[in-house]
Amino acid sequence: MQFTGPPTPRFSPLVVVLTAALVLPRFSQASDHAYLLYRQWQSYDWQGDVPAADDVSRVQRGLGWRRQFPAGSFGLDYDYQALRIRTGDPAHNGHLHRITLGGDRQLGLYRVEARAGLAGTSNMFKKQAFHREVMNGRVAIFRASNESPNLSLGIGGDHRFGSFRWVPRMRWELMNNSGRWLIDLPVRLRWQGHNNRWVFRIERMGDRWATLDKTQQVESALYMREWRTELTYRIRAGDERWPAVILGIGASIETRVRYQDFEEGTFDLRLGDAFFGSIRLSW
Structure with a gap:
């Protein structure tokens, strides 16, 4: 018995080429920083008429490195999420690993964002x-308006809304007395205070992890998507001896997962809403 998900779109070569293009230039006036991240959600209530079902727990750990330079950034990120679904007989173990490489770069009127990597369960x-x-992977390309360089239009492809799809994007950046704003419709809104202590964001999150059952016979995939809102506060700035410490509180809204179950077939479930807390150390 083998489950298969939707056909995989042929986006990988494009993502890889654009990611490589971000690496090629020599960085001048660049700065590096690394980070560690821990995020934990309150348990999700299991949806449906399953009296014996346990709540779904979720936790994330991550680390990465990023280089900032005048025309953009480039980095390497790894994260592990434990999504413990203890109901039915899922064709996966719930231990989700993801490693990605890429960044963004401004090329005249054009802006390129690209990331490529591997995402799958621990047994894989x-x-x-x-x-x-x-x-x-994910990719987005924007072109700035000649009339307003802060406004750009483009298109992006990723798993934010379920299966991989291309979505028109509109990106607008603004600096005013309240801080710095980034509006990237329909996926992101971000505000950052002038002193960089406070950051607020609303973002559409979504990705796909390849899955493998215990017998290594059932090849499938798990899709998770949600709207995430978070407010973070930097309680201390970093220095040569100690990292910057950033605390966050937020909520995942309309969290949904799609995966294969041996008895029921494809599940597409709304886990619901959950609050979370996070701590980030940055050097």
């Missing part, structure tokens, strides 16, 4: 039993 990496769904 442990057994080195990969299948085609493990390749992952």
Whole structure:
């Protein structure tokens, strides 16, 4: 018995080429920083008439490195999420690993954002039993308006809204007395205070992880998407000896997962809403 998800779109070559293009230039006046991240959600209530079902718990750990330079940024990120679904017989173990490489770059009127990497369950990496769904990425291309350089139009492709799809994007940046604003419709709104202590964001999140069951016979994928809102506060700035410490509180809204169950087939479930807290150390 083998489950297969929707056909994988042929976006990988484009993402890889654009990601490589971000690496090629020599960085001048660049600055580096690394980070550690921990985020934990309150348990999700299991949806549906399943009296014996346990709540779904979720936790995320991450680390990464990023280089900032005048025309953009480039970095390497890794995160691990434990999404513990203890109901039914899922064709996955709920231990989700993701490693991505990429960044963004301004090229005249054009802005390119691209990331490529691997995303899958822990047993895939442990057994080195990969299948085609493990390749992952996202890409967006914008062109600034001649009349207003702060406004740009473009298109982006990723898993934010479920399966991989291309979505028209409109990006607008503004600096005023209240701080710096970034509006990237329909996926992101971000505000940053002038002193960089406070940051507020609303963002559409979504991705795909390749999955493998215990017997290494069932190849499938897990899709997770949500709206996430978060307010962060930097309680101390970093220095040569100690990292910057950033605390956050937020909520995941309309969290949905789609995965394969041995008995029920494809599940597309609304886990609901949950608050979370986070701590980030940045050097």
